[in-house]
Amino acid sequence: MNGVVPVSAPTRLRVEQAMAELDYVPNLSARGLRNGRSGVIGLALPDLATPFSAEIAHHVVDVAHELGWSIQIEETGLDPQREQELMTRARSNLIDGLILNPVVLQESAVKVGVSLPPVVLLGEVTQHLADRVYVDSFGAARDLTLALAKPGRRRIAVLGINQGRHSSTAIHRAAGYEAALESLGITPDDELLIRCERWTSESAAQALDEYLESHPLPEALFCFTDSLALGALNALWKRGIRVPDDIAVAGFDDIADGRFAVPPLTTVSFDKRAIASEALRLLMERMGDRHREQRVVEVDYSIVERASSGR
Known part of the structure; x- marks a missing residue:
């Protein structure tokens, strides 16, 4: 029953049939006392x-x-x-x-x-x-930012900066974004860093909506997760802003929801x-x-x- 002793197929079949007839269930607690697992x-x-x-x-x-x-x-x-x-x-x-x-x-x-x-x-x-x-969040964020910049976009914003908690993921992805800007000769602009403490679609939509109340529309938006990007797509849609005609949007994680978003989401996949x-x-x-x-x-x-x- 433990699968550690070789037995013939007929014997195994008879034992399994008996287990089924008796509705036998191994006692895992007792087994754990023997093997420590x-x-x-x-x-x-x-x-x-x-x-x-x-x-x-x-x-x-x-x-x-x-x-x-x-x-x-x-x-x-x-x-x-x-x-x-x-x-x-x-x-x-x-x-x-x-x-x-x-x-x-x-x-x-x-x-x-x-x-x-x-x-x-x-x-x-x-x-x-x-x-x-x-x-490698640093390398992936750098490469994604470079991909967003390919058509000549210069004003690329990021959504997902954590001002309070300073999560390791946010730090690495922000550093990768900044490395891409440096390689492109683009001076970093704090006005393109959009803060969002909780990485949910709802929080992202609210953060981007508040940002657009007082800032011009960037040419591209790199969201630190796909869930953030889905919230961003919703906020842009409500304002009548077209993606990708008016602004390009990308996420990170390649979740299934992103593949079926409208439009389908550019992302980092693994x-x-x-x-x-x-x-x-x-x-x-x-x-x-x-x-x-x-x-x-x-x-x-x-x-x-x-x-x-x-x-």
Whole structure:
């Protein structure tokens, strides 16, 4: 039943038939007492309401199921206390390990001097304590900005600057945007930095609407996520501003909603299933050896140009 002892096909069939007839379910708690494993991995994301989080969770659950693991999904809500509670569960063997997407390293439960359970981090938070899987936000933001500038656009705005929290993702993407401007010989303009504390479509629409009340329309708009870009498209549509005729718009993450937006959204695309597979691989390796050196895996990205940025 554990699948670790080779048996003949007829024997396996008889055992499986008996299990079905008796409605037998293995006692995972008892099994955990023997092998020290619960069979459950925690996945903690900042905001489960976003399409990006939903797609990442889908792939993690799918890959984990193929490997024989169950996933417990949690929302940290940008609260380091929730991260700490999850790590406590891992240390007490309620979960075997944790895949965590922290937002700000200084506020995260992942700190020097803290005994870490098997944990893998997702995203741009740079540290030397835990294994990590990430996409190069700096390089992707730079390349996307250069793509928006290709037809000769100079006034390129960004939406998603975090004034209060200073998330690692926002910092890396803003730096990539500024690097692209520098390579193009464009002087950075603070008037083209649109602040949006919460990365939701609703917040983006409100932030852009307020910005346009007192600022001229930029030639292009780079939104730090696709969800922000969808909110921006709505705000522009309400004002009768045409995309891409009057302004080009692009996002980041290549969520399914962006592909079916009107017009379809130009974005940074990457393999979310690869992120899930690499995170689970690193986590299982860490379970086997908690003292090995940190490993960092970078997942490739590509710029997908669709109708929202024109030809």
